[in-house]
Amino acid sequence: MNKSVDKPQIDYRSSSKSPFKLLMDRMLRAPGQLTEIIICAVLSNFLILLGPKLIGQAIDLLVADQGTITGQFISLTLILIVVFVFASALNWLLGLLTSRISAKIIEDLRADIYNHIEKLPLSYFDSVKYGSISSRISTDIDQVNDGLISGLPQLFSGVVSLIGSLYFMFSISWQVTLLIIFLTPIIMLVSRTISRNSYNMYSLEAEQRGMLNGLAEETIAGQTLVRTLQADRQFIEQYRKLNQELYRYGQKAQFYSSLTNPSTRLINATSYILCGALASYLAIKGELTVGQVGSLLFYANQFSKPINEITDIITQLQAALASAGKIFAILKIEPVPSEPADMPDLKVDQGAIKFDQVYFSYDKNKPLIENLNATIPGCSKIAIVGPTGAGKTTLVNLLMRFYNLDSGSILIDGQDIAQVTRQSVRRNFGMVLQDVWLFKGTIIENLSFANPQATRAEIEAVCKNIEADQFIRRLEHGYETIIGEHNVLSHGQQQLLTVARVMLQNPPMLILDEATSDIDTMTEIRVQKAFHNLMQGRTSFVIAHRLSTILDADLILVMQDGNIIEQGNFRSLMQTDSFFKSLYESQF
Numbered sequence: 001m002n003k004s005v006d007k008p009q010i011d012y013r014s015s016s017k018s019p020f021k022l023l024m025d026r027m028l029r030a031p032g033q034l035t036e037i038i039i040c041a042v043l044s045n046f047l048i049l050l051g052p053k054l055i056g057q058a059i060d061l062l063v064a065d066q067g068t069i070t071g072q073f074i075s076l077t078l079i080l081i082v083v084f085v086f087a088s089a090l091n092w093l094l095g096l097l098t099s100r101i102s103a104k105i106i107e108d109l110r111a112d113i114y115n116h117i118e119k120l121p122l123s124y125f126d127s128v129k130y131g132s133i134s135s136r137i138s139t140d141i142d143q144v145n146d147g148l149i150s151g152l153p154q155l156f157s158g159v160v161s162l163i164g165s166l167y168f169m170f171s172i173s174w175q176v177t178l179l180i181i182f183l184t185p186i187i188m189l190v191s192r193t194i195s196r197n198s199y200n201m202y203s204l205e206a207e208q209r210g211m212l213n214g215l216a217e218e219t220i221a222g223q224t225l226v227r228t229l230q231a232d233r234q235f236i237e238q239y240r241k242l243n244q245e246l247y248r249y250g251q252k253a254q255f256y257s258s259l260t261n262p263s264t265r266l267i268n269a270t271s272y273i274l275c276g277a278l279a280s281y282l283a284i285k286g287e288l289t290v291g292q293v294g295s296l297l298f299y300a301n302q303f304s305k306p307i308n309e310i311t312d313i314i315t316q317l318q319a320a321l322a323s324a325g326k327i328f329a330i331l332k333i334e335p336v337p338s339e340p341a342d343m344p345d346l347k348v349d350q351g352a353i354k355f356d357q358v359y360f361s362y363d364k365n366k367p368l369i370e371n372l373n374a375t376i377p378g379c380s381k382i383a384i385v386g387p388t389g390a391g392k393t394t395l396v397n398l399l400m401r402f403y404n405l406d407s408g409s410i411l412i413d414g415q416d417i418a419q420v421t422r423q424s425v426r427r428n429f430g431m432v433l434q435d436v437w438l439f440k441g442t443i444i445e446n447l448s449f450a451n452p453q454a455t456r457a458e459i460e461a462v463c464k465n466i467e468a469d470q471f472i473r474r475l476e477h478g479y480e481t482i483i484g485e486h487n488v489l490s491h492g493q494q495q496l497l498t499v500a501r502v503m504l505q506n507p508p509m510l511i512l513d514e515a516t517s518d519i520d521t522m523t524e525i526r527v528q529k530a531f532h533n534l535m536q537g538r539t540s541f542v543i544a545h546r547l548s549t550i551l552d553a554d555l556i557l558v559m560q561d562g563n564i565i566e567q568g569n570f571r572s573l574m575q576t577d578s579f580f581k582s583l584y585e586s587q588f
Helices: 019-027 031-064 071-119 122-127 130-172 174-221 223-228 232-284 290-331 392-399 422-427 443-447 456-465 469-474 491-505 521-535 570-574 579-587
Strands: 353-360 369-376 381-385 407-412 429-432 509-513 539-543 555-560 563-568
Touching: 019 071, 019 290, 031 071, 031 130, 031 290, 071 130, 071 290, 130 174, 130 290, 174 232, 174 290, 232 290, 353 392, 369 392, 369 563, 381 392, 392 509, 392 539, 392 555, 422 429, 429 491, 443 456, 443 491, 456 469, 456 491, 509 521, 555 570, 555 579, 563 570, 563 579, 570 579
Parallel strands: 381 539, 381 555, 429 509, 509 539
Antiparallel strands: 353 369, 353 407, 555 563
């Protein structure tokens, strides 16, 4: 069997194909396996459909021999056993092959969407909720997986079974076959109507369940605030209403779902009786044998079965295609352009930085930074201050090339950061953000993440330097304690670990975004001393809300509405009636 899967690249951004065609393109990347699936579906169903015809012949033998079991009857019985054994084996192989190709498609799709998300610009993440993205990777992928693995084998088998049943029935009696064809639209209409209503109610139930779970998670996570504001009755009433709606949708979904089996059984039984009556009438007239009547009844039953299955499969495939559409919608988003292979890396010497006529805005209709100019001496401590929304973090994001400038340039040691690789720019900065990010793993793994070559002794030395070693050793497993999920650390302790991590990175330039905001005053003094030592000989940017922490800054940039409105050191800014002076005096 062909187990290899070629992986030609698919350009989703320029493709106007539907989700179904895009999934089929992925299946066609393994043409050998797809051919094997089709062959197995055709052969297994042909053998299954051959069975009733052989059974009819066996019945006719018994009738002709007046119930005497002859050698010919035994031979026919053995052939029947062999046919059904091979049909079962091929059916098992069909499921195995379909599962294999479906699993490969899902594996590649997971890899493609995750790799693509890693290449998307940060502006995309600013416009969507993280829960929506994670839902694409998990829930929607699983929905596509269920649709492919469960639906494809039944779809292939159902189509082949329908065509094969019609062929064998026509070979026995065209009259009975026409009756079956006449009854088919009624069977399909009833099954389709019930399954569609059932699917709609299940979708509403799932949506309502998500709302109910979301409310429960919010109230449980914010239980302290809920009780403080005495809002428990309000949330209980809101939960009760959502729960009632969920019950209503659930009951309707179960009602429609429970109609499927008895309705289809009633229609199938009716068609079975009508076919039996017509076949018996033809047998009485001598146009059919008893065995042929039995075969026709088998085929009538076999014909209606895949119709019901395909109706259910179509609903399942529709859900899978809807999820696939959401996945391909992300894959169609333009990623960050790849850089030329010969683009040079940033070489940092002194870390002198120049903002030259910089223009930038998140929304082109709402200008933010306009004609920003600033010169930052190398190896200096730069404080960026200003009210909320002034553009402090935006300035740092531009410096790190998280966003591209609308116009202008940013130079580091005379090198335009737009003309060097992004990775080399970011590699030369160490960042400690206000928002803590630690992944699930041991403390030692989290600390060495930015510098895998760091030794255990170097890690412990840095932790001792910022007074983190003591609380780490008090943990049950010390530096081997797993964090990141069901965290055993306070927010301040987590922030200390991020400080230690960037100190281990030992970069030539630093960015500290209110890095000590969640640390107690005594610890903050120690950390500030550690930062002071770390900043020596490095260009350092400090985004500060507490102005007492930046009194020793070499240069203070005061921002408002995306522009630098004042700059100077603490002494010079305090000597004039400046905006910085009003900010400082408002805090003290």
